[in-house]
Amino acid sequence: MKKQYVFMCMLMATIQFAQAQFTLDGEFRPRTEYRHGFGSIIPDAADAGFGISTRIRLNAGYQVDAYKFYLSLQDVMVWGENRQILPYDQNNSFAVFQAWAEINLGEGFSTKLGRQVLSYDDQRIMGGLDWAQQGRNHDAALLKYKKGKFLADFGLAFNQDYSHPTGFVSTGTGYNTTGFFSYKTMQYLYLKQAWENFSGSLLLLNNGFQKFDTNNNPDGVNSIQTLGTHLDYKKGSFGVAANAFLQAGDNVDGAYLLGLDFSYKASDKIELGAGLEFMSGNDTSTPDTEAFFPLYGTNHKFNGFMDYFFVGNHANSTGLFDVHVSANFKLSETSGLLVKVLNFSGEQDLPSGEKSLGTELDLVFSKSFKGYALKLGYSQMFASDGMYELKGVAENAASDMQNWAWAMLVIKPKFLNGTN
Numbered sequence: 001m002k003k004q005y006v007f008m009c010m011l012m013a014t015i016q017f018a019q020a021q022f023t024l025d026g027e028f029r030p031r032t033e034y035r036h037g038f039g040s041i042i043p044d045a046a047d048a049g050f051g052i053s054t055r056i057r058l059n060a061g062y063q064v065d066a067y068k069f070y071l072s073l074q075d076v077m078v079w080g081e082n083r084q085i086l087p088y089d090q091n092n093s094f095a096v097f098q099a100w101a102e103i104n105l106g107e108g109f110s111t112k113l114g115r116q117v118l119s120y121d122d123q124r125i126m127g128g129l130d131w132a133q134q135g136r137n138h139d140a141a142l143l144k145y146k147k148g149k150f151l152a153d154f155g156l157a158f159n160q161d162y163s164h165p166t167g168f169v170s171t172g173t174g175y176n177t178t179g180f181f182s183y184k185t186m187q188y189l190y191l192k193q194a195w196e197n198f199s200g201s202l203l204l205l206n207n208g209f210q211k212f213d214t215n216n217n218p219d220g221v222n223s224i225q226t227l228g229t230h231l232d233y234k235k236g237s238f239g240v241a242a243n244a245f246l247q248a249g250d251n252v253d254g255a256y257l258l259g260l261d262f263s264y265k266a267s268d269k270i271e272l273g274a275g276l277e278f279m280s281g282n283d284t285s286t287p288d289t290e291a292f293f294p295l296y297g298t299n300h301k302f303n304g305f306m307d308y309f310f311v312g313n314h315a316n317s318t319g320l321f322d323v324h325v326s327a328n329f330k331l332s333e334t335s336g337l338l339v340k341v342l343n344f345s346g347e348q349d350l351p352s353g354e355k356s357l358g359t360e361l362d363l364v365f366s367k368s369f370k371g372y373a374l375k376l377g378y379s380q381m382f383a384s385d386g387m388y389e390l391k392g393v394a395e396n397a398a399s400d401m402q403n404w405a406w407a408m409l410v411i412k413p414k415f416l417n418g419t420n
Helices: 002-018 385-391
Strands: 021-036 049-063 067-078 095-106 109-116 138-147 150-158 185-194 198-212 218-235 238-249 255-265 270-279 320-330 335-345 356-369 372-383 403-411 414-419
Touching: 356 385, 372 385
Parallel strands: none
Antiparallel strands: 021 049, 021 403, 021 414, 049 067, 067 095, 095 109, 109 138, 138 150, 150 185, 185 198, 198 218, 218 238, 238 255, 255 270, 270 320, 320 335, 335 356, 356 372, 372 403
């Protein structure tokens, strides 16, 4: 009788699995970094930084006709930060990175609920920030529609600190921070239409940031609206992409971002690129905040890999004018080299009247092996007088060499990929 019961349970499980798709995969990503001017000018008296961090993820997906379910568990470790034989994780970095369900509503409609990555277009305003070991996620609810080459996403989010005894209090801080902030509320509409060689999208985004009174008590929200478009055209060897966004609201008045990038595939082994980007900054002669901030984009991808701008820094500052050129070389079937040069200036003058900030050189070598990949990077900042002023380091007290080097191993094992 017991054998028959076990057999029936196994049969029912097999039938259920036969109607579903189950995937189980992971990621092991250690990265070594030598930092001697990464993120900011390093003074001559300061020592270079060196460390190794590792991201580990375990991802499980389950899909049937009615719904999809996805779970991603993550831990980010810095080598040596945990004292040996400690019975717990000292850095408390283990987290649920994603946990969502997407329910099929029929006729092209679905709803996606839970912790998820929100990534659109080139990730200028909303992206997954995959370079950061911890990544970026949102606790949100989406209503999605897709038909042919048209899609529409309507998203809602509301962040609450349940430990607060009364009212609705966000875990985030106000908008006027150095960049590490979280919204209280979010609503957005994203529309995209694609054709054969051209695609265009429209983003309407509203964020409410926790507002505080003079006694530092929660007092409603400050709202900021971001409206803009991303356009992409590709035909043959030529491509062009454009971004145009405006910001306005309680804390921002008339801020803007304009970007234009060209690409040209010169041969099977060489792809060239050139572009520019304007982001408005604050005019010190007026009390209004006119500085654009790219909010939840993958900012490491833009404005130099050394992260001098808009990566936990440069918010509500002089803005930025970035001119860049690049060349991507295919060295072999499994290896490539990216060379990129960027020149930076402030969109507004610094207090001294200086605008020029400097030039950055970025090099990235990538090599794929059977089952894993290796990436090596080197960047150097050639700072102008304005950069020392912007970062608050006297030029005669700064190191002559501002550079950063890194090496990263990426292994993504696929444990199960069952489609029956």
